[in-house]
Amino acid sequence: MYALARCSLPRRAVGLLSPVNAVHGTFTRSRLLSTLAILEQRDGQLNQGSLNAFAAAKQLGGTVHGFVAGSNVSAAAQEAAKVEGVEQIIKGLPETYAPLLVENIKKGKYTHVVAGHTAFGKNLLPRVAALLDCQQISDITAIENDKTFVRPIYAGNAIATVESSDSVKVITIRSTAFAAVTPGSGSAAVVDGVDPKADPSAEWVSEDLAKSDRPDLGTASKVVSGGRGLKSKDDFDKVMLPLADALGAAVGASRAAVDSGYADNSLQVGQTGKVVAPELYMAVGISGAIQHLAGMKDSKVIAAINKDADAPIFQVADVGLVGDLFEKVPELTEKLKSS
Numbered sequence: 425m426y427a428l429a430r431c432s433l434p435r436r437a438v439g440l441l442s443p444v445n446a447v448h449g450t451f452t453r454s455r456l457l458s459t460l461a462i463l464e465q466r467d468g469q470l471n472q473g474s475l476n477a478f479a480a481a482k483q484l485g486g487t488v489h490g491f492v493a494g495s496n497v498s499a500a501a502q503e504a505a506k507v508e509g510v511e512q513i514i515k516g517l518p519e520t521y522a523p524l525l526v527e528n529i530k531k532g533k534y535t536h537v538v539a540g541h542t543a544f545g546k547n548l549l550p551r552v553a554a555l556l557d558c559q560q561i562s563d564i565t566a567i568e569n570d571k572t573f574v575r576p577i578y579a580g581n582a583i584a585t586v587e588s589s590d591s592v593k594v595i596t597i598r599s600t601a602f603a604a605v606t607p608g609s610g611s612a613a614v615v616d617g618v619d620p621k622a623d624p625s626a627e628w629v630s631e632d633l634a635k636s637d638r639p640d641l642g643t644a645s646k647v648v649s650g651g652r653g654l655k656s657k658d659d660f661d662k663v664m665l666p667l668a669d670a671l672g673a674a675v676g677a678s679r680a681a682v683d684s685g686y687a688d689n690s691l692q693v694g695q696t697g698k699v700v701a702p703e704l705y706m707a708v709g710i711s712g713a714i715q716h717l718a719g720m721k722d723s724k725v726i727a728a729i730n731k732d733a734d735a736p737i738f739q740v741a742d743v744g745l746v747g748d749l750f751e752k753v754p755e756l757t758e759k760l761k762s763s
């Protein structure tokens with residue numbers, strides 16, 4: 425169970441009120457803590473976002489182990505083993521991921537389980553929490569101590585501080601709030617996990633992933649996002665893609681652009697899309713609805729191009745250009761290419 429302890433207002437959404445401070449370093453009870461960080465991998469490649477889960481696990485203090493499952497996991501496990509301060513990497517098979525994880529959590533007597541708040545983490549950890557009879561603690565942005573966590577609620581309009589009295593804290597983290605660790609000279613042991621061999625109740629049929637040569641939206645240092653102002657998919661591609669290439673940026677989109685078919689829904693930024701916090705976020709033809717801001721307001725520099733000087737996006741933008749995007753963006757792209 426967790427209880428709502430405190431509520432405060434976040435930084436950009438409603439002016440400048442202090443967010444709850446994260447506690448850096450370890451906690452006094454750290455000797456009693458042990459955290460299992462759940463790592464994502466694809467074809468033996470560790471998902472870079474997993475390294476944020478390690479960062480949160482290390483911030484909790486105590487022993488940190490990593491857990492990775494799937495086919496061809498050995499390469500990903502060896503990569504994870506290089507993270508300094510991690511003692512052990514447990515690998516296992518994917519078919520029955522939640523029961524598999526639960527068996528390993530029970531065996532390792534972990535006090536905390538941490539995963540990224542990604543499609544993978546959001547799918548898996550609530551199942552794990554249910555099987556452990558614990559309450560899931562979602563999308564945390566800071567750790568106050570080993571049982572108190574900070575998380576945005578109401579699309580980021582309020583910040584809740586929650587305290588959990590569950591024996592195992594099952595947590596997903598907002599990756600933009602925890603700087604990723606880099607695999608270095610660590611040498612964690614890679615061990616085989618317990619495999620309960622539960623009968624799978626679902627069968628894997630296939631997956632259809634959006635592929636792109638551009639940087640990944642979730643981890644890119646620059647993002648250019650287009651909105652309904654782009655008017656059509658052809659115009660979205662004609663205006664936004666050259667801008668993204670000139671900047672070496674990932675492409676994002678508002679929900680209106682996605683719903684209108686201008687961009688793939690894997691590119692949606694916002695409350696019901698991805699949460700990003702790049703060095704530069706450029707919003708083109710996006711009005712700045714609160715649900716969009718929930719996904720990008722923590723970006724370091726926000727730039728906006730909109731023909732409406734009163735568009736709400738300008739209230740959060742560090743740099744704004746009022747004008748017709750069909751004129752301004754190609755002009756900017758040409759300047760970037762020739763600089």
Ligand SMILES: Cc1cc2nc3c(=O)[nH]c(=O)nc-3n(C[C@H](O)[C@H](O)[C@H](O)COP(=O)(O)OP(=O)(O)OC[C@H]3O[C@@H](n4cnc5c(N)ncnc54)[C@H](O)[C@@H]3O)c2cc1C
Nearest residue numbers: 651652653678679680694695696697709710711716731749
């Ligand atoms: C439960 C819920 C969840 C939601 N989740 C999300 C989410 O995750 N992400 C998200 O983005 N939205 C989300 N929304 C939708 C959100 O409320 C807005 O409807 C959406 O963000 C609007 O997208 P937009 O800014 O592209 O379109 P609009 O609001 O229509 O804005 C278009 C902008 O383009 C400008 N423009 C038009 N033509 C030009 C031009 N030629 N040159 C320059 N500027 C121009 C206009 O001035 C305007 O500001 C959600 C809504 C709900 C209710």
